[in-house]
Amino acid sequence: MWHRNDLRTRDNLALEKAIGLSLAGDDDDDVRSRNIGELLPVFVFDPRFFNKADEEEEEEEEEVTEKKSGKGFNNRGAKGTSARIRIPKCSVKRAEFVLGTVKELKNKYKRLGLDMLIRVGYTEDVLGELNSSFIVAMEEICSDEKEIERKVIKNLEQTQRTKVILVKDGTLFHEDDVNEILYKGKLKERFPDQFTQFRLDIEQKNLLVRKIEVSNNNAFTNDEDVLKKTFAKLMKIDNNTIDFSFEPAIKDLPLSKDALRMHECIPKDSDDNNIRAVITFKAGEEEALKRLEKYLYGTRAIDTYFDTRNGMLNDLDSTKLAPYLAIGAISPRTIEREIRKYEQTVLKNKSTYWVIFELMWRDFYRFFAIKHKNKIFKLDGVGSNGKMPPWLNENDQIEIFQSFITGQTGFPLIDANMRELKATGWMSNRGRQNVASWLALDCRVDWRLGAQWFEFLLLDYDCASNYGNWVAAAGLTRGRVNKFNIQKQTNDYDPEMTYCKKWIPELSSSETANASTYPKPIKLEKFTFLQSQSQSQKPNDRAGGAGAFSGAGGRAKKNANDKNRKQGRDAKNQAFYNQRNDYDRDDHASNIFR
Numbered sequence: 002m003w004h005r006n007d008l009r010t011r012d013n014l015a016l017e018k019a020i021g022l023s024l025a026g027d028d029d030d031d032v033r034s035r036n037i038g039e040l041l042p043v044f045v046f047d048p049r050f051f052n053k054a055d056e057e058e059e060e061e062e063e064e065v066t067e068k069k070s071g072k073g074f075n076n077r078g079a080k081g082t083s084a085r086i087r088i089p090k091c092s093v094k095r096a097e098f099v100l101g102t103v104k105e106l107k108n109k110y111k112r113l114g115l116d117m118l119i120r121v122g123y124t125e126d127v128l129g130e131l132n133s134s135f136i137v138a139m140e141e142i143c144s145d146e147k148e149i150e151r152k153v154i155k156n157l158e159q160t161q162r163t164k165v166i167l168v169k170d171g172t173l174f175h176e177d178d179v180n181e182i183l184y185k186g187k188l189k190e191r192f193p194d195q196f197t198q199f200r201l202d203i204e205q206k207n208l209l210v211r212k213i214e215v216s217n218n219n220a221f222t223n224d225e226d227v228l229k230k231t232f233a234k235l236m237k238i239d240n241n242t243i244d245f246s247f248e249p250a251i252k253d254l255p256l257s258k259d260a261l262r263m264h265e266c267i268p269k270d271s272d273d274n275n276i277r278a279v280i281t282f283k284a285g286e287e288e289a290l291k292r293l294e295k296y297l298y299g300t301r302a303i304d305t306y307f308d309t310r311n312g313m314l315n316d317l318d319s320t321k322l323a324p325y326l327a328i329g330a331i332s333p334r335t336i337e338r339e340i341r342k343y344e345q346t347v348l349k350n351k352s353t354y355w356v357i358f359e360l361m362w363r364d365f366y367r368f369f370a371i372k373h374k375n376k377i378f379k380l381d382g383v384g385s386n387g388k389m390p391p392w393l394n395e396n397d398q399i400e401i402f403q404s405f406i407t408g409q410t411g412f413p414l415i416d417a418n419m420r421e422l423k424a425t426g427w428m429s430n431r432g433r434q435n436v437a438s439w440l441a442l443d444c445r446v447d448w449r450l451g452a453q454w455f456e457f458l459l460l461d462y463d464c465a466s467n468y469g470n471w472v473a474a475a476g477l478t479r480g481r482v483n484k485f486n487i488q489k490q491t492n493d494y495d496p497e498m499t500y501c502k503k504w505i506p507e508l509s510s511s512e513t514a515n516a517s518t519y520p521k522p523i524k525l526e527k528f529t530f531l532q533s534q535s536q537s538q539k540p541n542d543r544a545g546g547a548g549a550f551s552g553a554g555g556r557a558k559k560n561a562n563d564k565n566r567k568q569g570r571d572a573k574n575q576a577f578y579n580q581r582n583d584y585d586r587d588d589h590a591s592n593i594f595r
């Protein structure tokens with residue numbers, strides 16, 4: 002069992018398949034001939050997910066082999082400005098989070114009478130040494146991950162008797178159901194480019210989430226008794242043939258030097274970072290379930306999710322399940338199932354629906370990536386409705402990008418979010434929408450630089466969600482373009498600038514007194530998008546989705562009740578921007594494509 006982004010035992014389709022094969026025993030000739038009966042879980046820290054391969058390439062040029070060069074691993078094959086800056090693929094913080102989850106899984110397997118092999122190396126080499134009959138793994142969808150799959154298959158199936166079985170998983174709705182029931186076997190051609198159509202297709206065809214096939218019916222109770230009985234039927238792997246003792250520390254992981262250097266500069270958790278961080282993510286499958294239980298029964302925060310989801314300041318504003326979903330410490334089906342139970346036993350409302358709605362967004366970007374393949378990494382994306390932003394010249398782009406990643410653009414909402422990301426590996430969805438829109442549509446900087454920076458730092462980095470959201474934020478998915486007015490967004494979502502001041506201490510005592518320590522906003526030149534056709538933007542929508550409850554309630558509407566109070570604050574914020582810059586409001590209307 003080759004674990005990838007499915008670091009759990011509960012509701013894991015690849016693991017179920019592997020267990021099934023291992024237990025097939027004598028009944029099946031093919032299985033018997035392959036000497037089944039043992040199950041060996043494996044996790045490999047592959048240097049290609051840290052960019053180490055590229056560094057080795059530079060240092061030992063003469064030794065570079067085709068395998069090590071891992072073509073396409075650097076910047077996901079991007080060309081142009083985004084290829085000029087080399088950004089590591091994984092931060093120390095995310096590596097720690099993954100490592101913690103892997104170790105927890107290993108301990109769980111041990112308690113269940115098995116063990117998990119952890120290795121650092123090229124996946125195809127590690128798996129090749131095991132001489133297994135079958136390798137079962139979750140199928141991945143993006144290019145780097147697929148490339149590793151191809152190498153594993155090439156290495157193992159051609160040279161040995163190993164059969165590689167890839168299992169589709171990772172989504173709320175099963176890919177086969179989406180393909181067959183919604184798109185008649187033509188997902189790659191017919192999958193819509195807009196989320197709303199996908200949601201309507203689901204609703205019209207009444208597509209169901211597949212039932213979780215486990216005897217343990219409650220995610221919050223321990224699944225160990227059940228698994229222990231199952232695993233007891235397996236043959237024991239001889240500890241003399243496989244050395245399970247290696248448990249890497251963070252220093253053993255092939256982190257890039259740039260990532261290590263940057264980590265040195267980040268204030269450590271003992272510093273005030275910890276106080277500022279909205280949440281400290283604890284690694285592992287059990288922690289994922291604890292978080293879900295806390296969000297549902299523990300605090301009933303889910304009851305008000307619709308109203309709080311845009312918040313940037315509080316732990317319970319949103320589920321914060323994304324880091325666990327990204328590495329598969331929890332399955333989306335488990336979340337959906339527990340919410341459905343909650344709806345039956347506690348409360349069903351717009352908010353409970355909306356969390357499931359967001360999981361549909363996650364599915365949307367996964368299927369979008371399957372459809373568009375590497376187009377989600379291209380500067381032009383999958384195409385635009387209007388014209389593309391006229392990108393700045395490369396040197397200007399790089400200059401702006403440097404201010405962007407250091408949180409020194411002079412736009413508080415942008416800087417606060419970018420500082421939070423760097424210090425903690427987290428940024429709220431509201432923040433992500435704003436910084437992405439700002440970089441691509443206000444600054445005209447190659448959006449892939451931003452996507453790569455997110456890829457580097459986000460604890461919840463997920464290839465399809467990240468690049469999909471970025472390409473959509475840049476207006477390059479042939480749909481509506483949401484260009485956010487940063488000043489208006491600040492007024493709406495951080496009216497007292499509490500969030501901004503939290504991450505920009507230079508602002509907190511007196512805005513004017515400290516003006517010199519905080520940079521003036523970058524001057525943005527006017528530009529026009531020609532031949533635009535897109536529709537207007539609803540302020541409360543995420544990347545363009547008009548959901549079942551759209552238009553009802555929402556932050557903007559709520560704020561209307563506090564109009565007078567808000568006007569005073571708006572004026573104050575307005576003064577802030579005016580004071581620092583000739584920030585041109587007309588040029589930053591929420592949708593310039595009208």
Ligand SMILES: Cc1cc2nc3c(=O)[nH]c(=O)nc-3n(C[C@H](O)[C@H](O)[C@H](O)COP(=O)(O)OP(=O)(O)OC[C@H]3O[C@@H](n4cnc5c(N)ncnc54)[C@H](O)[C@@H]3O)c2cc1C
Pocket residue numbers: 310319320321322323324326327356359360362363364366428429430431433434437455459461462463464466467468470471474543544
């Ligand atoms: C530019 C940009 C980059 C992003 N990169 C990532 C990424 O690398 N990984 C990632 O998981 N999400 C990404 N998102 C989506 C979204 O911002 C995060 O999923 C969300 O903020 C995570 O917080 P949460 O778990 O509290 O989400 P909640 O608001 O509680 O939502 C529940 C779950 O729904 C899913 N979800 C919600 N919104 C989206 C969305 N727009 N797209 C896809 N899934 C969604 C997530 O899995 C999330 O955990 C990105 C969004 C933008 C605008």
